[in-house]
Amino acid sequence: MPTVSNPARDVYSVLTDRIVNLLERGVVPWRQPWANVGAPKNLASGKPYRGFNVFALASASYSSPYWLTYRQAEERGGHVRKGEKGFLEVF
Numbered sequence: 001m002p003t004v005s006n007p008a009r010d011v012y013s014v015l016t017d018r019i020v021n022l023l024e025r026g027v028v029p030w031r032q033p034w035a036n037v038g039a040p041k042n043l044a045s046g047k048p049y050r051g052f053n054v055f056a057l058a059s060a061s062y063s064s065p066y067w068l069t070y071r072q073a074e075e076r077g078g079h080v081r082k083g084e085k086g087f088l089e090v091f
Contacts, residue, residue: 014088015052022059029059038065044072052090060087 022029040049040057043066049057057067067087070080 011088011090015056015090018056018059018088027059029055037063040065040067042066042072043068044076049089056088056090 019029039054041047042049048054049067058065068076068078070086073080
C-alpha cells in the first residue's frame with residue numbers, strides 16, 4: 001500500500017527550517033524585522049498579511065513591504081526576475 005505524503009507536515013518542515021536558518025544567521029525573527037519598512041501588504045488588495053505570513057515575508061529583508069503573486073505581477077505588466085524564488089504563504 002503506497003504511503004501518502006502529509007502536506008501539512010511539509011509546511012511545518014519548511015517553516016521550521018526557515019526559522020532555524022534565520023537563527024543560525026543571528027536574526028531573531030520574532031523581534032519585528034518589518035519595523036523599518038512596515039508590515040508586509042499585498043500590493044493588489046492593499047490588505048496587510050496576518051499570522052505567520054507577516055513573519056515569513058518580513059524575514060525576507062526586502063526594502064519594500066509590498067508583495068504580489070506571480071499572476072498579480074503579470075496582470076500589471078510586471079515580471080519576475082530570473083533566479084527569484086517564491087515564498088511560502090499559509091492560508
